[in-house]
Amino acid sequence: MSHTIISYSQVNLGHSHRDSPKIVYVPLLDTKLCYQNRQTIFSFSSIIDSGADFCVFPAKFGRLIGLPVEEGDAIVTSGIGGKEILYFHKIQVSVVIREQIWKFECEAGFSFKMNAKGIGFLGRKGFFDLFEEVAFNQQKRMVKLKGEGTRNLCD
């Protein structure tokens, strides 16, 4: 069974609070979104997030590819940032894993709160479903993605 290793990326939090870390390390993947053959004309970073039930992206990015964001099924969620409404749509997501493009379809949530962050979350439904095992090695700052990764791949 094949596996791929992804390194965490360094993120500088320049003006963070006094006691919080200035630098954090997070597992990020370059991501693009596609809806009805309209694709984002840029890539952006998404966090591999085992705590996220779904893949979630900024509503702003959805609108740029013609998604009628607020017409999607709305679900109220709760998390560290408090309550939030996610609008769900079936889209195609492309991520770059060690220089290879992976595409998958998923019901992704779109959040207006995340517009200010400009990043996405690759959650368990959709992204983690692609793999047999997703293992985080916090000491080595690596994620191991195990499996052929073909179950939900399209194209």
Next chain:
Amino acid sequence: MMTIAEIRRRDTRTAKLLSAYPGKWVTLSQDKTKVLGVSSRMESALVQAHKKGEAVPHLVKVTDLPIGSFVL
């Protein structure tokens, strides 16, 4: 294919590059070595990058907001 060590060196350089633009939307070249656009508006940062010939720039919001979250 880049090794993990090479990826880490590149990511560290990129993080340093971005730290000069707190609160801004920044567009980077695909290899993340050059800043192509900086603006407080996302659209403007993208236009700057496209004008410089980068078809698919990498878009970053340089934020000091906590980036972790979970969704239930």
